[in-house]
Amino acid sequence: MKRYDFSEIETKWQRLWEENKIFQVKADPSKPKYYVLEMFPYPSGRIHMGHVRNYTLGDILARIKRMKGYNVLHPMGWDAFGLPAENAALKHGIHPAKWTYSNIDYMKKQLKKLGFSYDWSREIATCDPEYYKHEQRFFIEMYEKGLAYRKKTLVNWCPTCHTVLANEQVEDGKCWRCGTEVTFKEMDGWFLKITAYAEELLEDLKKLEGHWPEKVIIMQRNWIGKSEGAEIKFYISDIEDNLIVYTTRPDTLYGATFVCISPEHPIARKIAEKKGFLNKLQTFIEKVRKEKREIEAGLAEKEGLFLETYTIHPLTGEKLPLFAANFVLMEYGTGAIMCVPAHDQRDFEFAKKYGLPIKVVIKPKDRDLNPEEMTEAYEDPGIMVNSDIFTGLDSIEGKAKITAYLEEKGLGKKKITYRLRDWGISRQRYWGCPIPMIYCEKCGIVPERIENLPVVLPLDAQIDASGRSPLPNLPEFVNTTCPKCGSPAKRETDTFDTFMESSWYFARFTCPDYTEPFNKEEVEYWLPVDQYIGGIEHAILHLLYARFFTKVLRDLGYFKIDEPFTNLLTQGMVIKETYKCPVHGWVYPEEVSPEGKCLKDGCGEQVIIGKSEKMSKSKCNVVDPDKMIEKYGADTVRLFIAFAAPPERDLEWSDHGIEGAYRFLKRLYNLIIDYSENLKKISYISEDFKNLPNNLLKLRRKLHQTIKKVGEDFEKRLHFNTGIAAIMEFLNLLQDTLKEVSLEKEIVKKVLKECFEKILLILSPVCPHIAEELWKELGHDTFISLEAFPEYDSDLIEEDVFTLVIQVNGKVRDQMEVSVETSKEEIIEIVKERPKIKKYLEGKIIKNVVFVPKKLINFVVA
Known part of the structure; x- marks a missing residue:
């Protein structure tokens, strides 16, 4: 029998998906659209388990919506500007651009290993001038509308990062990036007039009620204040x-x-x-x-x-x-x-x-x-x-x-006043989008001409050990001519806050190669995002700015929508227990003996097992996705991530849990491979399943109940864990039934073929590689990823028995299992003879019998 070689299987199907471009998508007004988007990552170097969870949840939803007949947009890109690139440049002596693009290459390979169904033809990186030139245009148009302005103000200043921080980027008095105590400094800076939209931002939260987590809505409402x-x-x-x-x-x-x-x-x-x-x-x-x-x-x-x-x-x-x-x-x-x-x-x-x-x-x-x-x-x-x-x-x-x-x-x-303050967007850093403004002694502050955009960030600039931006000291960048009068002038050397790039990227995904900011037909077809997925830590900063940007771009004539994200899922963190040695501090699990002793440097001290916390390198409780994929395969990682906890709750990593997920997939693989040769040429129609013996009828009923539950749990409730549990439960019943039947009977083969096919179809959004492989083993030459989600038989899912509640004068006195085929008259006679009921009817006159089909019967007596 074939061995479950997940590495070979997953590599093969990832190659075939890419070669056949099966996840590339185009606007199609004849089909209903569904736009699912996970918050795009900062290219920090490697993905972590938090990323894996976020993207797995989004991919399951994208895949099931595709199977349900939707035209699905599921893109991926990179939030590529920002301070970490500069910090890495200082630490490693490498240019921020080189560091960023090498990280993008590596992380992209990691994401592809997980089998996510992204349309990679739409990939964007926000540090690409072809992306940020449009952002510069938006800023100029905001400036001309009075929504962007420059003023001297007291700002939050991070002495380590050498830059201004928005109020939202100061957490407990410290820089949200590096943790340094923030000071105050008076200086000139650029602002966006988000306060002009305060009332609409507040009022439109009502549209999001029931679609966004209540906690996020409350946080935004309080921030607007x-x-x-x-x-x-x-x-x-x-x-x-x-x-x-x-x-x-x-x-x-x-x-x-x-x-x-x-x-x-x-x-x-x-x-x-x-x-x-x-x-x-x-x-x-x-x-x-x-x-x-x-x-x-x-x-x-x-x-x-x-x-x-x-x-x-x-x-x-x-x-x-x-x-x-x-x-x-x-x-x-x-x-x-x-x-x-x-x-x-x-x-x-x-x-x-x-x-x-x-x-x-x-x-x-x-x-x-x-x-x-x-x-x-x-x-x-x-x-x-x-x-x-x-x-x-x-x-x-x-x-x-x-x-x-x-x-x-x-x-x-x-x-009426608001707590909300205008958004300070000037940053005194190098690795960011240049602010397209010019200072002329004759004309004052003048925006760059639209046709001259982008104002390109010079990639030959070098950052010195102080971390200060080199832009003010680059004559070739600073010195220019006034777009208005042609006199010598100076460029703005501040760059945009990186939240600018993430405030509109979701719209650019609809037409990433378009020469203008947006293709009208594409944005009108795809927007708004139907399901957005990301961490609760973005409840104020990113989500509020994206809502503001959407309203501004609408008023500038680019959009018709009022809100960018119809539904929001804030997934929980991935957490893991910690280990702390009194001598060495935090240690990795492999540095602890089975008896709980520290193995580091032969220490031998008893290790304290701490509570489960968010995975972090500093606490030595990280799990490397690459190692998990290498050991168990991407499908196992995806299955465990989806099964271990409801999406909105924290997920506690469990080595035992991922082992269990692997054993389940291995069992499924072996089971289908064991029967596949006998089933390849088997076909069936609904008429074949009439007059089945009880064990096969029970199996088919459970199959269709499982299809119904998984479809609703995956697509409507996003309760992937309960849907997977239903699949596992069905597989147990299937294996038990196989012990009772003979494969020599044609009807057994037909029922088994239906069970195998439909279980693979409903499991494929979670574990697409193994589903593709086994689909092929059953004789198909299509991609299971492009197949329709199976329909369930509504008649079949009805149970053949139900629990009847028996009342006398409205009080429950008994209950019994009754066949759905038993008539009302038969039920009445049977119930009358039940000992628990007989004593309440003796010597009484039955004035009325209230019968609610498949629920209850009530004898009214006097």
Whole structure:
């Protein structure tokens, strides 16, 4: 008998798929489309098990949709710009471009080894000028529409990476890439006006409900951070100017006892200059900047600097002291707030610290509040008090009433604000897309002409040990002519944030070779992406930016869609237990003896087995996909990945589990090979299966139930694990049945041929190589990958017996197994004679019998 040589089988079918281009796809309006996409990888050098899981899940779905008759787009590419390439260039003395492209070559071979059904003719790399020239065009068009602008601002600065970071790229005060503590730096930079789309980005989350994980929607909603309130004028007589404060609680206006502004507010500087304490203010500003991260996290003590002036309360005329405070952010609202210590805990603590008055203007419905006895602010809604004509109103109603009153008097207006800030896209790094802007002494800032794009990143630039971008020191790159007047001019030397490239790549996959950014017919046919798959870590950064980009490109006339990704699956991590030696720290499993002793350098110390954690080299708990493929084959790896856990849950790696997956495929292979010669020329039609003996009928019924379950689990629910479990269960029944039947009977061969073929068809999305091989062994000369998913017989999947629930006067008294062919009248007579029921019917009159077919019978007696 043939041996299951997975290496030979997988190499063979991967070659045949490629030679026959069976996964290349074109738009076809006559067929329903399905666009499945996994988040494309950064070409870091090698794929890891997290990649394998992500891409396996996507490939199973792509394959089953293809079998279900859809025209499937399933592309792959490379998110190729970014800091790691520069870091590698510094470490290994190799150019980022060479490092990137060599990694792409290696990782592409790894992906092909796994048998993913990608249309490789659509492959893109974002560092290719033919890709990023379109991105430069989008930026210029955004600039012309007022959606891209340059300004001086306080930015997050990573001293290790020598670049600016967006707020979203700062995690717990550290750089998301290298983990260095982030500082603040004032500098010029380019921004995209994502705030112009804040309301639509928020509102359109409703369209994604039920299609995206609720957790992701909540994270985006919180990041956008919409709040409704009022802007109110507080007059400052010392400088004869109005200070505009923003509040979400206009109902507490009468309780304001002081006002705070950001130390960097222009009015703070204006007052300090007039009063002569500018140095004192500047010292306070520097202190606040150093502590900004702690302040934003709510960890810093609240501090203020009295500005030696007062504001005038707009409704009472009271003089309220004005402070510069460390907790007021210039970028939120107006950079100025009214402070109501009785009804805001932060204001309460500040007032207590600086001895400022506390005035109650909202009270609970069941009691009064005494400011002198309060130990904390009362922040809940309630009844308005001490609020002039608004006293007695419910505070919720009072918000609208006071805002309307302020608008009527010209003292304020209703205002909506967002936590979302504009996206800073300037990076002071080399390995990125050049920003296509030019600085001319005569014309100012001028965009490059569209026809001159791309502004190509010079590949002959060398990065020195400091990691600083070489672009500012390359005269051949920097020196140019003004597109407007022709005078000598200078190029922008910043490059784009790499999230720019991943914000629109999904659309370029629809027409990667088109000379213009998009082919209208292609994008209208393929977009939006029907199923997007990737990690939860991209819930804010990438997904929010891609949604924003989609809306901008729509408004620029490129798209008609509002949202890029109809459905989103955030797969769990691949985790594995860790081993830690008290002497050597983290050790690999092979460095631990069966008794749990450390084998490293003959150590012998008892190793501590830790909890399962995300695979990482630093904790020595990685599993190399190449080694697994070499040992077990790609189909086994795919099967284990799909079977070990539901897609959205973390998958715990198990050596025992992957061994079990291998044994299952070997058993399947041996079983079919054992019978294949006898079955090659066997054919069948549905008429052949009438009047089957019970064991074959039971087998066929189980087969068609399995087809139904696998189809629904794989395609609709993405519960690949339960679908695979059903296939395994069926194989057990099949092997048991084979012990009872004789292959000399023609009908047995026909049933067996149907079972083998249909099991291979439904398993092929998970294990395509072995399915192709065994399909051929059964006598077929087609690709199983291009076959239709089998239909199930709806009549056959009905069980021949059902469980009947028996009630008397609505109470369950018994249950029994009943044949589906038993009539209602027969059932009634049988039930009446059952001992458990007979005693409830004796001496009673049966007034009615309620019968629900295949479910229950209820005797109504008196």
